[in-house]
Amino acid sequence: MPHPSEPSTLAVDCGGSGIKASVLDAAGTLHAPAVRVPTPYPLPPDRLAETIAQIATRLPTAQRATVGVPGMIRHGVVVATPHYVTRSGPRSAVLPELRDAWVGCDVQALLTARLGVPTLVLNDAEVHGAGVVAGTGLELVLTLGTGLGSALFDGGRLAPHLELSHAPVRWGTTYDAYVGEHERARLGDGLWSRRVRRVVEGFRPVFHWDRLYLGGGNSRRITPATLERLGDDVVVVPNQAGIVGGVRAWELVERER
Numbered sequence: 499m500p501h502p503s504e505p506s507t508l509a510v511d512c513g514g515s516g517i518k519a520s521v522l523d524a525a526g527t528l529h530a531p532a533v534r535v536p537t538p539y540p541l542p543p544d545r546l547a548e549t550i551a552q553i554a555t556r557l558p559t560a561q562r563a564t565v566g567v568p569g570m571i572r573h574g575v576v577v578a579t580p581h582y583v584t585r586s587g588p589r590s591a592v593l594p595e596l597r598d599a600w601v602g603c604d605v606q607a608l609l610t611a612r613l614g615v616p617t618l619v620l621n622d623a624e625v626h627g628a629g630v631v632a633g634t635g636l637e638l639v640l641t642l643g644t645g646l647g648s649a650l651f652d653g654g655r656l657a658p659h660l661e662l663s664h665a666p667v668r669w670g671t672t673y674d675a676y677v678g679e680h681e682r683a684r685l686g687d688g689l690w691s692r693r694v695r696r697v698v699e700g701f702r703p704v705f706h707w708d709r710l711y712l713g714g715g716n717s718r719r720i721t722p723a724t725l726e727r728l729g730d731d732v733v734v735v736p737n738q739a740g741i742v743g744g745v746r747a748w749e750l751v752e753r754e755r
Contacts, residue, residue, distance in 0.1 A: 505561030508613070509744025510550050511622060512567050513537060513715075514581040514588045514644030515679075517549060518741065521558045526629075526745045529558045532738075539590075541582045542599045547612040554613060562615050564744035566622030567605060568647065570661050574606025574619045578661070580645065580674065588644050589680060618747055621659050622740060623647030626713050628656075628750055629743025630735045635708030638701070641740075642694065642716040645674035650705070656750050662701075673697060682716055691724040698728055711735045 504524035511518050518534035533556050538549060550565065569579030583597040584590045606619040620628075626649065627639035633654030641647035650657040663674040675681065677697055682690040698710065712720065713735045720734065 506558065507745050507748070508554055508557065508560035508563040508615070509625075509741045510553070510563065510565040511625065511740035512546070512550075512565060513622065514568065517546075517553065519550070519553045519557065520741050521560045522742065522745050524745065526742045528741070532741055533557060537581075537587065539584065539586045540593060540596060542596060543576075543603045543605055543608055546582065546605075547608050550609065551612050560615060562748070563609065563613050563617040564625060564747045565605075565609055565617060565619045566625035566740060566743075567619060568622050568645075570659060571605070571619055571621050572659070574604060576600050576603045576605055580663070588678075618751060620656075620747060621647070621649065623713075624649040624656060624659065625743040625747050626740040627651060627711065627743065628746040629739035629741070630711050630713065632709065636705065637709045637711065638705050638707045639711045639713060640698075640701075641714030642677060642712065642720075643679060643714040645678040646676075646697070647714065654750075667697065667700070679716060682719065687719045688721055690719070691721040694720055695724050695727060698732060707731065709733065713737060713739055 507522050509520060509522055515537055516534050517537050518532050520532040521529040523529060533553050535553060538545060568581055570577035579600050581588050583592050583600055585593050606617055610617040623639055623641045626641050631637045631651045637651040639649040646663040648662045664672050667673050667676045677693050710732045715737050717734045
């Protein structure tokens with residue numbers, strides 16, 4: 499059992515295609531295998547909260563929760579979210595009523611009330627990054643999955659979030675579409691990996707990072723030849739970081755206070 503001063507954490511990684519969670523102790527050790535369910539659509543805020551609560555019933559009791567949600571999240575409030583405003587998931591029609599329900603939603607307060615424990619809500623790439631950054635220098639995290647996620651850390655401190663995924667990269671195509679899962683499946687891993695390399699090299703003069711971490715479910719699909727060309731300052735990290743980061747994310751918050 500964890501010491502009372504070291505609460506266990508329900509860590510939830512919300513994606514466009516799946517929602518997975520586990521409970522970790524203060525050291526980041528899983529108390530149970532991660533539980534994953536398909537992301538249900540359509541997905542208003544209350545349904546997301548209920549889905550997470552149902553997952554929590556299949557896991558050990560936790561004293562707090564960390565939830566990573568795709569999109570622009572500021573102080574636990576949704577500014578924009580790309581997938582959950584759609585009828586049936588990524589690349590489907592946006593429903594105005596869902597957009598209205600999500601924009602301005604205090605999802606942190608919603609989940610705190612539904613789960614009955616203090617809950618921290620961040621962008622999903624930020625939680626992922628919390629699980630891997632060393633805490634020195636400028637560290638950029640890019641997650642490759644349904645789309646492209648990003649998080650920036652300076653000396654272990656979380657920088658304000660930028661939705662790089664929605665910036666145009668080529669002929670008006672966004673980064674989300676350019677290296678997202680739909681294009682990986684269409685192109686195959688080889689050609690898709692070349693696109694990932696173009697994105698990385700395009701970001702170099704923008705960030706001048708000390709270390710770049712590539713995570714998310716598709717990072718393991720980058721070809722060895724591409725990885726070799728990316729350089730020693732680029733590291734592929736396990737997708738499990740999206741869960742493990744749930745503990746360290748609280749440390750980031752404490753640093754900012």
